[in-house]
Amino acid sequence: KATVSVLYWTPRLLLPRMNDDSQLPEIFNFRPMFTLQPQPETRAKQCGLWHGLLTEYCERTKKWNIRSTDEIFENKKISRKLKQESAEAILQSLEASGKCVSGGDGSYWMLWRTLIDWGNDIYKYADERGHVNSVCTIFELVERTGVSWEGMPRPLVILCLKALQQLGKAELILLGGDDDGVKFLVA
Numbered sequence: 001k002a003t004v005s006v007l008y009w010t011p012r013l014l015l016p017r018m019n020d021d022s023q024l025p026e027i028f029n030f031r032p033m034f035t036l037q038p039q040p041e042t043r044a045k046q047c048g049l050w051h052g053l054l055t056e057y058c059e060r061t062k063k064w065n066i067r068s069t070d071e072i073f074e075n076k077k078i079s080r081k082l083k084q085e086s087a088e089a090i091l092q093s094l095e096a097s098g099k100c101v102s103g104g105d106g107s108y109w110m111l112w113r114t115l116i117d118w119g120n121d122i123y124k125y126a127d128e129r130g131h132v133n134s135v136c137t138i139f140e141l142v143e144r145t146g147v148s149w150e151g152m153p154r155p156l157v158i159l160c161l162k163a164l165q166q167l168g169k170a171e172l173i174l175l176g177g178d179d180d181g182v183k184f185l186v187a
Contacts, residue, residue, distance in 0.1 A: 034080035036089060050090045055099055059112035062151050067107045109156045119164040121148045126184040138180040
């Protein structure tokens with residue numbers, strides 16, 4: 001009976017048990033997690049647990065891109081693997097909740113923060129370095145270390161900059177290559 005009640009816990013209650021070695025939480029050893037549940041209420045709770053697990057896993061490991069075939073959907077310890085179509089359904093529900101963006105090739109860009117949050121970090125970085133009202137290359141932003149978006153793939157950086165552009169804080173200059181840039185505007 002205690003194992004059934006685990007489905008009612010929130011992901012944030014479970015995930016802090018992960019250690020620095022990216023060990024997964026106890027819920028990952030719960031066999032029903034690897035079978036998409038047919039009952040809508042139970043499935044919604046299961047998807048919520050997967051959302052929390054995937055988001056936390058990707059944040060801790062700095063894994064920006066995930067696919068339905070990735071090893072996170074398999075637990076060899078209990079000999080269980082989520083079917084690819086079930087993993088895809090979970091990723092699609094994660095996308096619908098705004099926690100990932102489809103890469104268009106069967107992959108998903110994971111968002112453990114919002115595009116606007118990262119965009120604001122990029123804007124703050126530009127402001128602190130005197131880049132407001134000047135142009136900065138996308139390459140310079142992608143290759144930056146010691147920042148919250150370190151390692152973020154170029155397409156995701158561009159999505160963050162598009163979010164800034166919608167707020168009137170940036171103007172993207174997309175020329176189709178290494179010369180792409182962004183002009184940060186006075187907010």
